[in-house]
Amino acid sequence: MADALLSLLKLIVTLISGAALGLGTAYLAMHGGKGFGAVRVGVWVTWPLLGSDAADPYARAIVSRTGEIPLALAEGLTFTARTDETGEPLVATCTYRLSGAMPAARTWTLSLADPGGYLVDNPAHRYGFTSQEIVRAADGSVQIVVSRSARAGNWLPIGNVPQFLLLLRLYDTPLSATAATLDKSTMLSIKRDACR
């Protein structure tokens, strides 16, 4: 009798812990990244397969949970940065300098969003830059300052959020098929400047 009770108890513990472990790991997988197939270029990450019919089950689960509409591979690529060069999260109390070259694309846009991917209000009503409105240096390189307080030049305001992410979208890019061959030197770097 005692044995039977013990076995029943073990069975219950086994079922509960198995289900909890399965659901827990599924939850973590769906809240972490965007599935397999991530391509990292410096601080930037993109998921080229997200925009194709080869998207893996994790990517599809994540997209259906967030409700986002990813760019199709034929439209372009979206790169996301959540950290600066040292791996620290992007926070509103710091100033960041983005500089460098840009990968080949017909057009690119850079925008700022909260960690959930939504635009953040700011007094300047500026939410991003496009390749056509950016002011370039004489050598064609790009410099952008991301900060809460206004700056001269290409200034992207942060707005009222503790943390944020940066989204770089390349439209009609020849890189689509070969994102894996991207080089860090052809992307904007993100360096942290002063913090309050």
Next chain:
Amino acid sequence: MSPRSRVVAERPWVITALVLAAAVHLVAVLMMPRLAQKDAFLRLAAVGPINTFHPLPRALPGTELTPFNDPATAMGVCRYDLAAGPLHVRAKLIGDGFVSLSFHARHDKIFYALTDKAAQHQDFDIYVVTADQLAAMQAKDVPDEPPKALRVLAQERRGFVFARALSPLPSAYEAAAEQIAAIHCDIEPLSTQ
């Protein structure tokens, strides 16, 4: 008993728990697209009836229906259900800016996309069809005469077509919105074609 030997003694139970965990994990991940209450298809229902093209309001803080929008694009959507016939998507391309259409199955899979660069004669002319509808259309085709419109095979009966037009400068947003407003989508029952 040490913790280690306890685990060894209970190995069948541990293995059972792990196998169960793996099964639950897989089912949860695979079911997510079907169980999600707030996926793009459902969120976009707010803009209006199905089988009609709707320009979306400009992406601004606090008004976005979906996350991860590009504030530099004007957008529009046509949610469709192919039950009554193929979906005809048409658009005249107005300028020379970036315009794209992406075709999404109901459960978050992109099965086709194209940009203005792939457009012929400055317009998009596309039918979204099921396998049966494609066969019916092909049966009516005139031999040796290629069909005028592109035909895209949908993987599911329901889905949505998403349109983006880039506004390279803030002052060009109205033009991008006009481009989006120039897109149409309608169900055309096979008998009328």
